Amino acid sequence: MRKFILSIDQGTTSSRALIFDENANIVSVAQKEFTQHFPSPGWVEHDANEIWSTQAAVCVEAMQKAGISSAQIAAIGITNQRETTVVWDKSTGQPVAPAIVWQDRRTAAYCDELKAKGYEDLIRSKTGLIPDAYFSATKIRWILKNIPQAAQLANENKLLFGTIDTWIIWKLTQGKVHATDASNASRTMLFNIHTLQWDDELLQLFEIPLHILPKVKNSADDYGETQNILGPDAIPITGVAGDQQAALFGQLCHQKGMAKNTYGTGCFVVLNTGNNVITSSNRLISTIAWMLNNQPTYALEGSIFIGGAIVQWLRDGLQIIQQSSEIEDLAKKVTDNGGVYLVPAFTGLGAPYWDAYARGTIIGLTRGTTKAHIARAALESIAYQTQDVLQAMQADLETSLSELRVDGGATANNLLMQFQADIANLPLIKPSLLETTAMGAAFLAGLGAKYWTMDDLVKLYRRDQTFLPRMDVHTRIHLLQQWHRALERSKAWVE
Numbered sequence: 493m494r495k496f497i498l499s500i501d502q503g504t505t506s507s508r509a510l511i512f513d514e515n516a517n518i519v520s521v522a523q524k525e526f527t528q529h530f531p532s533p534g535w536v537e538h539d540a541n542e543i544w545s546t547q548a549a550v551c552v553e554a555m556q557k558a559g560i561s562s563a564q565i566a567a568i569g570i571t572n573q574r575e576t577t578v579v580w581d582k583s584t585g586q587p588v589a590p591a592i593v594w595q596d597r598r599t600a601a602y603c604d605e606l607k608a609k610g611y612e613d614l615i616r617s618k619t620g621l622i623p624d625a626y627f628s629a630t631k632i633r634w635i636l637k638n639i640p641q642a643a644q645l646a647n648e649n650k651l652l653f654g655t656i657d658t659w660i661i662w663k664l665t666q667g668k669v670h671a672t673d674a675s676n677a678s679r680t681m682l683f684n685i686h687t688l689q690w691d692d693e694l695l696q697l698f699e700i701p702l703h704i705l706p707k708v709k710n711s712a713d714d715y716g717e718t719q720n721i722l723g724p725d726a727i728p729i730t731g732v733a734g735d736q737q738a739a740l741f742g743q744l745c746h747q748k749g750m751a752k753n754t755y756g757t758g759c760f761v762v763l764n765t766g767n768n769v770i771t772s773s774n775r776l777i778s779t780i781a782w783m784l785n786n787q788p789t790y791a792l793e794g795s796i797f798i799g800g801a802i803v804q805w806l807r808d809g810l811q812i813i814q815q816s817s818e819i820e821d822l823a824k825k826v827t828d829n830g831g832v833y834l835v836p837a838f839t840g841l842g843a844p845y846w847d848a849y850a851r852g853t854i855i856g857l858t859r860g861t862t863k864a865h866i867a868r869a870a871l872e873s874i875a876y877q878t879q880d881v882l883q884a885m886q887a888d889l890e891t892s893l894s895e896l897r898v899d900g901g902a903t904a905n906n907l908l909m910q911f912q913a914d915i916a917n918l919p920l921i922k923p924s925l926l927e928t929t930a931m932g933a934a935f936l937a938g939l940g941a942k943y944w945t946m947d948d949l950v951k952l953y954r955r956d957q958t959f960l961p962r963m964d965v966h967t968r969i970h971l972l973q974q975w976h977r978a979l980e981r982s983k984a985w986v987e
Contacts, residue, residue: 494564496511496513496566497567497943498510498551499568500547500570500572502572502656503735507526507546507550508550508930509523509551510930511554511565512931515952518927520555522554525546526543534596534600535598538576538593540590543659548722555723561725562725565725566938566941566943567730567940568727569730569731569932569936570657570660571657571734574594574734577591577631577655578591578656580651581650581651582650583650585662589635589639594626595758597839598625598634599633600849603623603848604848614697616771619685619691624846628653628680628681628682629680629681630681632680632700636699636700654670654706655734664718665715666720671707671716672707672732673708673709673732673734674688674709674783675733676734678779678780679779685778685790686769689708716729717729730937730940731939732936733782733932735929737779737780737932738929738931738936739752739754739899739900739928740932741781741932742931743897746789748764749764750763751764752896752897752928753897753898754899755902755903756799757801757804759800759877760793760794762791763793763885763889767787770792772884774844774883774885776888777792777793777795777843778790779792784939794842794881798838799902800816803816803819803870803871813867817904819867819905822864823867824864825862826868830865830868831856831974832857832869834873835850835852835979836852836870837982841982844881845983847984849987850986854866875908876971879972882918896912896919898912899922899928900929906959909957910962913959914968921958922955922956922957923953924954
């Protein structure tokens, strides 16, 4: 009987499932969007039950589309939006509060307090992260402090915490397995990336009990089996990684010094630093890329909060396009940005600026400005932010990158890709299969189930396009200088 890998790709705006065959070809895809909740300015929430119901539905739909049964799934790999925090009642399986999404800024003031009290170096030395509302620890603390039921259940040893991977594993196994992988654990601000343990000192600082946290495992490992969920057959879950680490793995950036950028809702630049934790001098974060056979591979990461989401805003907020795909043609109607710069700091700025109080700015407008200039400035903002992260990475490594591997939805935009190659002065390598996040989860699951070997993975990677830089140095320097002027004007806007 022919066997396949089921990849669960649980993202920020949709739940997806992909079936891969033995040659890493996609056999079927199913996707469902779910509701985004914005109850207060800067707050972003999801309904964890809706995430689960949409995810379970697309898994079944993907198998139906492929015409295969649960008996033909060799293994399940899971990749997920990271840092998003779910806390639930162990006995009922019901979340005690809405899931607090990675984009949520409600704990920004508390993070400022931590910095003011001198905890930044402690947190950074243990976790590789900086105190920011982005990560899970302050979200868990907020739930424990603000949801009375949560504190009560924690005292009764009936509360569980998980990032989205943990929540899905718990649901798939009918509560038999409460686990996460090292890559997801490293995003909580509670996991010591040197000792590879939950850190007692940090748990004490954030007032979080150890017993609510999941067990931390390898990224290719035994995560139990499905229990009559996706069909009558028990399917092993054998691969787990946070979405950006999964994309790095799927892009075969397995060697030290290789980097990728994923152009999704946000943009995430990740650089493999091998067996060494590199502490950034340029406000990047150190993280675990993956852990195999109890050996971690580390990475530097720069998280850009608003990437492709800027195109959604032009579509839904300004309504200057009807579909996201129209952005490229609109931007091509002008030969340059006409002096217009757009800083998409809608939820503050991520790496390497880390300014929770920045807000979006459009500057350089004249009577001659058209919606095409704004569209072009929006696309260019994605490339400028990426270049600022790449610059910081190269400074930390004290070496230049030789290429950047790219994936995600916005890589379909050739105008953006060429501008990125130009402004970064780097070749961009685009694989033929852009589903690298789901592919990374599938690869890890395949390794965990002995469906593939590492040598097999190398043969399965296929290049599609290479974008070579062609902008002259003076133009590049001028554009970046103007971008940085615009950036300064967006910072610390909210008092």
